[in-house]
Amino acid sequence: SFNIVLFVHSIRIGDKEIGDGNPCYFVAEIGGLFKNFDEGKRLIDSAIDIGIDAIKFQTLEAETITTKSNYFHLEVTGKISQYDFFKQFEPTKELQKQIVEYAKDKGVTIFSAPSHIKDLEIMKELELPAYKIGSDLAHHIPLLIEVARTGKPIILSTGMCNLEEIRESVHAILAAGNDQLILLHCVSDYPAKIEESNLMAIPTMKKEFDVPVGYSDHTLGINTSFAAAILGANIVEKHFKHPSNQSAPDDIHAITPEEFSKLIQNTRDAEKSKGNGIKIPTESEKKNMVENRVSIISMKNIPKGTTITKDMIDIRRPGTGLAPKFFDEVIGRKAKENIPMESPITWNILD
Secondary structure, eight states: OOOOOOOOOEEEETTEEEETTSOOEEEEEOTTSOSSHHHHHHHHHHHHHTTOSEEEEEEOOHHHHSOTTOEEEETTTEEEEHHHHHHHHOOOHHHHHHHHHHHHHHTOEEEEEESSGGGHHHHHHTTOSOEEEOGGGTTOHHHHHHHHTTTSOEEEEOTTOOHHHHHHHHHHHHHTTOOOEEEEEEOOOSSOOGGGOOTTHHHHHHHHHOSOEEEEEOSSSSHHHHHHHHTTOSEEEEEBOOTTSOOOGGGGTOBOHHHHHHHHHHHHHHHHHHOOSOOOOOHHHHHHHHHHSOEEEESSOBOTTOBOOGGGEEEESOSSSOOGGGHHHHTTOBBSSOBOTTOBOOGGGBO
């Protein structure tokens, strides 16, 4: 095994930092969810509207991604030739160029994932700011080395991998001279079962590799992605669909603009609520402490010189008197002055 320790706590992609101490970075996965430029534009526009951080698509050719005798046996597809399936969704080079150019013109970060080492040719032409590596290629060491040599940030999904395989992949990338690495926990099933999500792998991977770690989500809905963000995922990738586009197999675990917007807003609210971990009263609480905390209060008029007995005082609001912990110490003291009924008891009015 390799003993990998990185001292890179955040990675910059475009104008945003990804890592602890930064907002969760949201990636809309649109690969397979558009078949033409109009559908791609629709996805990009709606992603921008909801405040997405980046858009990701897939660079693939059916000819190089699989053999013709290989089949899917998925809930969403049934038994189907992988070659025939990918042939339906392979984006032409021209379409990829159009999509990338449109996203860049709109000012949103866009990148892709290769499915074969030959795909890197067109990806280099597109001048993408980062490379996503899907879980199917997570242990494709020759590809990882080639991508690492681009010097661009790498987002590596780790579905179907154990920790030792991830170590080997991380070592290969580092050894190739690239330390701009983000790992994604992932469960490669479509749709993935919530009970198999194993989100605690996210902090495990952070501790093991000391790099930003996120989550590529294939479960239904937004709850698992939100839970991942709460557990410290630095990046969340989720399939993104538009109701006006043609239906696609990934529709089942893709989310709509409304759902993605809710996921982002819920996460931003949760980020605001985290605080710094120091348990002290807030500024708002300090104002409320006077009226809403309790202290020692006189329950009757107490003339000057009177020895205070238990029946003369009580503990109730407001909190401007002595703290309740001094209750027994007050008993037996004498009043230095006349103490009106329902007055806070303080040391300066006692002998």
